Amino acid sequence: MSWQLLSVLPVWVASLIAAIVIPLTTSPDKWVTWISTAFAVAVIASFAVQLAIQRKEGFVVRTMASIGGSLVVLAAATGVLALL
Template identity: 40%
Template sequence: MVEPALAPRNAFHGVVAVWAASLIVAVVLGLVLPEGDRVTGLLIAFGGVILLAFAVQLGYGRAQGFIVRVAGSVAGALIVMGLVSAAFGLSALAAAL
């Protein structure tokens, strides 16, 4: 007979950690890179965030809900990085006016 895990770790913390990492990376790249290279840098960073999402969720060692957790991590990171990118784009547009 298989005994269930008594207190499995909350996998939502891993999802939020990926979102936080994507926010930090997007802001740092937005500040460091020149305007012409921001999109390329953010695309490469998003690829790294996808790998990070897989690594974090594999680290939990739970198969149940793996796809949902990775999808939530990646979708949230995409939204976060998109909002940061839009904010930098609007600031560049306002500076040009």
């Protein structure tokens, strides 16, 4: 596994954990609010992780992959929660 993928996975995992924890701990009328807050945290975490690596080669691609993956995970969670 390359270091580029390893720099993206923590944000994806955090988004997945948030997608699981949010419906278990909040009321249904607050799910969308907390999912969007989780995405905002994922964006900030993505930049933090990529800047902590201190490598400028591929910064935009890694950041885009990290944010895009988080968006897919949280959008899927929103779709599942909308069906409940």
